[in-house]
Amino acid sequence: MTRILFPTDFSEHAREALRYALPIIRQMQAELILLHVYTISPSYAEAPAFALGEEVELQRDRTLARLQGEVTRIREKSPGQPVEILARLGGPVHEILEVAREERIDCIVMGTRGASGLREFLIGSNAARVIAQAPVPVLAIPPGNTFKPLREIFFATDYLDSDLQALGLVLRLARLFGARIRFVHVRRTDEPNAEAQLQAYEARVRDQLDYPHLTFQLLEAESVQQGLEHLSQQYPDAILAMCPQRRGLFERLFHRSHTQSMSQHASHPLLALPVPSA
The missing domain is CATH 3.40.50.620 (HUPs)
Structure with missing residues (x-):
């Protein structure tokens, strides 16, 4: 089965992009892997190891709960759609690329935040950095698109x-x-x-x-x-x-x-x- 990775930051831009992508994913009979990359506040840099570990676990649990909420929305629009959720700690671009390799992803689909032009989009965004390094095709969806x-x-x-x-x-x-x-x-x-x-x-x-x-x-x-x-x-x-x-x-x-x-x-x-x- 084709595996499509969709990184989300839970923004309306991301949800809009996913609404655009879902008909394509359904038509391809693909599995959707929903990813959120979370970070830890810099204030924990000098915290004791146990405190840092507790914060990481707390953020991971919160992220998984929010991802499950996104799955519920997806299933309302696309019943039966296979969805897997992943929560990763780190930098967004690095983790997206790592997941693409580790999970044998066939295509990455992601929203953009509406750079002012094609040039600005391709050289000034996380999507641009993913595109520059991704081993698989990347479908980048700017705001305002309805499938x-x-x-x-x-x-x-x-x-x-x-x-x-x-x-x-x-x-x-x-x-x-x-x-x-x-x-x-x-x-x-x-x-x-x-x-x-x-x-x-x-x-x-x-x-x-x-x-x-x-x-x-x-x-x-x-x-x-x-x-x-x-x-x-x-x-x-x-x-x-x-x-x-x-x-x-x-x-x-x-x-x-x-x-x-x-x-x-x-x-x-x-x-x-x-x-x-x-």
Whole structure:
């Protein structure tokens, strides 16, 4: 069974993200692992060992009780959903990554707190740090998203063959919902033979992917970020998939003058795919 990890801080942002994710989890017939990472007050740093131990146990019990309350909410919306709860002491990013490895997690789903733009989201949040290091795909869900059946999944590409090795979850979601996978390349003004490169990439993808609903598109824009934001306005219910760990695309995504202000917000769910090992 597919195992999906959902870290929660019990905030409304987290609950909103989980409401978005539950239809996907149900459709995948996946097991949900609900995690909360708790900390101990610095005032216990010099406390006797017995006092520290009592506080750790108290916080753990409180966390498990709150997690059980979340399970009750989940079962009200999704009866029969398999759910496991975990409480861990430590730093959120470290513990999320450790649990992902120890529990053989297939995908991490988490809410974000609404960074002011795609760039700020990817470089300025716990979700960003998880994405940068996670060994599995991460679906990051900004505030304000209400799930609707998937019809479009964008995949931002720089025509690398290794993209195809990262597409497993994208292809699975597309098949489950009958969604179109739209491969998107944002063309730089100085990029030669862009149409020929896209056609060659399309031929390679169609040769390797057995899926009928594929579209390939060039976007003209000053930056990758601007191009993807423009496309997202046309398809407000889509998911954006990409390999942000890949240095070249990451740098192109965020290459823009510091004098340009962010006019859009990172509103689409982002499916971050780990770069396949060489």
